[in-house]
Amino acid sequence: MSRSRPVVAIDGPAGAGKSTVTRRVAEELGYLLLGTGALYRAVALSARRAGLHWGDGVGVGAHAERLVESGELTVARGPTGEQRVFLGVEEVTALLGDQSVGQGASEVSTHPAVRAALLEVQRRVGAMGGIVAEGRDVGTVVFPDAEAKFFLTASLAVRAERRYRELLGQGIAGDLAAIQQEVEERDRRDRERAVAPLRRADDAMKIDSSTLSAEEVVALIVEHVRQIARELEAK
Numbered sequence: 654m655s656r657s658r659p660v661v662a663i664d665g666p667a668g669a670g671k672s673t674v675t676r677r678v679a680e681e682l683g684y685l686l687l688g689t690g691a692l693y694r695a696v697a698l699s700a701r702r703a704g705l706h707w708g709d710g711v712g713v714g715a716h717a718e719r720l721v722e723s724g725e726l727t728v729a730r731g732p733t734g735e736q737r738v739f740l741g742v743e744e745v746t747a748l749l750g751d752q753s754v755g756q757g758a759s760e761v762s763t764h765p766a767v768r769a770a771l772l773e774v775q776r777r778v779g780a781m782g783g784i785v786a787e788g789r790d791v792g793t794v795v796f797p798d799a800e801a802k803f804f805l806t807a808s809l810a811v812r813a814e815r816r817y818r819e820l821l822g823q824g825i826a827g828d829l830a831a832i833q834q835e836v837e838e839r840d841r842r843d844r845e846r847a848v849a850p851l852r853r854a855d856d857a858m859k860i861d862s863s864t865l866s867a868e869e870v871v872a873l874i875v876e877h878v879r880q881i882a883r884e885l886e887a888k
């Protein structure tokens with residue numbers, strides 16, 4: 654597909670700094686932000702409310718299809734371009750950051766019918782370009798033709814510590830060892846699932862953020878995207 658502005662895909666494991674980096678990259682470039690994990694989180698939340706077990710692939714798959722087809726699951730923009738997620742008229746954005754909802758998202762995202770239902774939603778938002786989308790399979794499955802792809806990683810210890818500090822910031826004193834185990838478990842499930850597993854696209858630039866600040870990662874990505882955007886414009 655030919656676009657005048659690139660699709661920027663940022664994939665990587667939990668805690669690699671994707672959401673912070675993606676938000677700032679989108680701000681600097683003036684692009685739309687799409688956090689795809691929030692969609693899986695919304696499906697997990699809604700399924701739990703409906704009394705479904707996250708492991709029930711048939712039930713949760715049908716539930717996700719219904720959420721999408723009925724238009725109940727929607728993504729909108731806040732005043733500063735932030736992503737807001739709705740289930741019907743209820744805004745659920747603030748409920749999606751919960752650790753248990755994150756685990757649920759990792760579980761429901763293993764079901765092919767859930768992934769298929771959410772694929773269309775993601776493509777609809779990004780088809781025109783001028784978007785920074787982050788997730789696990791954005792560069793491999795959702796937008797394999799994305800013009801700029803990045804795979805953001807960090808060591809397990811660094812990612813667990815970031816999560817620990819994030820919780821502290823919310824006034825929650827977590828157990829670092831338990832958090833590390835949870836992060837590791839989520840990674841394993843995301844990498845080992847049969848459909849659209851977490852992996853680096855062959856043409857994605859790998860960035861290890863273990864020893865880089867968010868600013869440094871953002872600068873790297875923005876510079877690279879600007880170069881690609883100039884090339885697209887010149888075409």
Ligand code: DC
Nearest residue numbers: 689690691693758759762788789790
């Ligand atoms: O990025 P996150 O923590 O909000 O993602 C929550 C879960 O959703 C993650 O563990 C796996 C799933 N996910 C996915 O399978 N594919 C994506 N593109 C994004 C998230």
